[in-house]
Amino acid sequence: MTHASTQLFPVILPVSDADQRLHGRDKVKALSRLARTALMTSCEKSGLYLDAFPKNEKRVPIPVGGVYWSLTHKSDMVGGVASLLPVGMDLETIRPVNDALLAKVADDSEWQLVDGDRQRAFFRFWTAKEAVLKAVGKGMVGLSRCRVVAIADDARMTLTYEETRWPVAHFWLGGHVAALTTHHLDVFWTPPRR
Ligand SMILES: CC(C)(COP(=O)(O)OP(=O)(O)OC[C@H]1O[C@@H](n2cnc3c(N)ncnc32)[C@H](O)[C@@H]1OP(=O)(O)O)[C@@H](O)C(=O)NCCC(=O)NCCS
Incomplete structure (x- = not known):
């Protein structure tokens, strides 16, 4: 299929x-392993190898054999995705953040796009930017070139990295939010089941 x-x-x-x-290196290893299990499940669901x-x-x-992949791990949840196009995924735990972090994640023109709760918007911006920076393979060194340019609704926004537009899909799970960027048309999330 x-x-x-x-x-x-x-x-x-x-x-x-x-x-x-677990702590330290043992924990990192366990989370990395579990994220790769999520990735393999994404492969199965997508028909990719x-x-x-x-x-x-x-x-x-x-990418391996034309299959791009992205992972994310937090201490209580991990994620993985495989794709035929460049892809980035990020997951964060929603928690209170201070004004300095709000200013770090986005500038005034990006914040003007937000109508409502800035704490919640912070985690959308953060995860969206991390996802795009993973998809372009830059990590945090590219942060200043990554900008939010439109917010469609609670689940969709558009970012740019230099000249390229990156659509981002968000998925809310209780106290977490996940972001995914790709140029694919349809995104089907598999949430965690305990
Ligand atoms: C390294 C970075 C890409 C992601 O870091 P993170 O959010 O701490 O980590 P995540 O768990 O979400 O993702 C880790 C995975 O990303 C992948 N990854 C690491 N560096 C990457 C890069 N430069 N590009 C793409 N993917 C990368 C790896 O597969 C890694 O998993 P693995 O070690 O098991 O293989 C980078 O964005 C970073 O350093 N973030 C620091 C946090 C920060 O200041 N964020 C501010 C956001 S506004």
């Missing part, structure tokens, strides 16, 4: 209580 040309299947998995209790997860010297995932 191949939907891969236009459809995308990001998968989010919960981290077990035992893995959440990955048998390795190579990264370059800057830790940017390298």
Whole structure:
């Protein structure tokens, strides 16, 4: 079954209580492993195939056989997605943030697009920018070139990175928000089930 040309299947998995209790390198390893399980599930749902997860010297995932991939891990949830086009995924836990962080994530013209709760909007901006920076393989060094240019609704916004427009889809899960960027048309989220 191949939907891969236009459809995308990001998968989010919960981290077990035992893995959440790990620390340091053991925890990083467990989260990375679980994120790759989410990625493989995304591959199955998409009809795509990955048998390795190579990264370059800057830790940017390298596509394998034309399949791009992106991972994200937080201490209680992880996500993964495979795609035939460049893709980026990010997940954050919603928590109170101070004014300095609000100013770091976006400038005044971007904040003017927001009508409503700035704390909630902060995590949309943050995850959207992280997702785009992953898709372009830049990491945080590209932050100043990544801008929010339109907010359509609670789940869709558009960013630019230099001259390129990146549509971003958001998915709300209780105290978390996930963002995905891609040029695919349809996104089908698989939420975590405990
Ligand atoms: C490295 C970065 C790409 C993502 O960091 P993060 O949000 O801490 O981490 P996530 O768990 O969401 O993602 C980690 C995965 O991203 C991938 N990744 C790492 N560097 C990457 C890069 N430069 N480009 C694309 N993907 C990258 C890796 O696959 C990694 O997983 P792995 O180590 O298991 O292979 C980068 O955006 C960063 O340094 N963020 C710091 C946080 C910050 O200041 N954010 C401000 C947002 S406005």
